[in-house]
Amino acid sequence: MAIAGVVLLAKSVKLTTKFTNVLEIPSEFIExxxxxxxxxxxxxxxxxxxxxxxxxxPIISSLQKRWHADGLLLVRLAGVELAPGGTIWLKSEIKPSQMMWFQLLERKDSVLHCLVVIKKGRFSSVCLNEEILRQGLGKTVNIEGLAHESRIYWKLHKRLLQAELKAVKKHKGIWKEESFIEKLREHITNNKYLQKLKQFATWLRTRL
Incomplete structure (x- = not known):
């Protein structure tokens, strides 16, 4: 019982420790x-x-030695490759000092790759990884740090792909731009076809 109590206390201390550097976060938290x-x-x-x-x-508040320590954690949206306008959109939508939850998926080069969730209103919340894809301001990429055959990987990857598909169907963000480029290419191709058709008609008249 005494050993179990020590283990529980150690875990509580970790949960109440203020992490001021990505490398301070225990490996088991990432796993x-x-x-x-x-x-x-x-x-x-x-x-x-x-x-x-x-x-x-409160019971173990005296053990929170790093509570007042300074330092910020660098967090990125896991499974998302931001488009150029993605950062601008995030800055316009998220308030300074916004409280957020971030689920640890990977630690790489002193950066945390996470699912980031913020509250919207009193009873709803938004996963920014999904929202940025729904807005067409990013593309889905592999979720680093998770085994591709794991259940959590496919569960999260499916959510991201579904969010991206909504933007594709609605031609939002980068998908609107790609749609425009496709139409432009088609227009240019049709013009070339018409030019050749006119040239053929002119050549045919000279032969009659």
Whole structure:
């Protein structure tokens, strides 16, 4: 019982520790895809700069040695390749100091790749990974850090693909631009065909 109590206390200390550096986060947190919460400081081309806000437990508050430590975590949207307008859209939609939850999927080069969720209103929330795809401001890519044969990988990848498909069907964002380019190419091709047809008609008249 004493050993179990020590293990439980150790886990509680980790959950209530304020992480100020990506490398401080325990490996088991990444492996178990733990959800953390934080406050947004700013959005850059590199990702979200988030201040980790740990869970508070009054009983062990005296053990929270790093509560007042400074430092921000760099978080990116897992499974998403942002289009040029994606960062601009995020800055316009998300308020400074916005509280958000980020589910850990991978840690790479001091960057966390996560599912990022924010509240919209009192009773609803939005997954930014999916929303950016629904707006046509990104493309789905492999979710790094998850085994491709794992259940969680296909569950998340399916959600992202479904969000992207909605933008494709509605010709939103980058899909609208690609649709325009396709039409332009078709128009140019048709013009070339008409020019050749006119040339043939002119040649035919000279032979009559």
């Amino acid at each position: 178990k895809n733990v959800k953390l919460r934080g406050r947004l400081h700013q959005i850059t081309d590199q990702g979200f700069e988030i201040e980790h806000i740990p869970i508070t437990i």
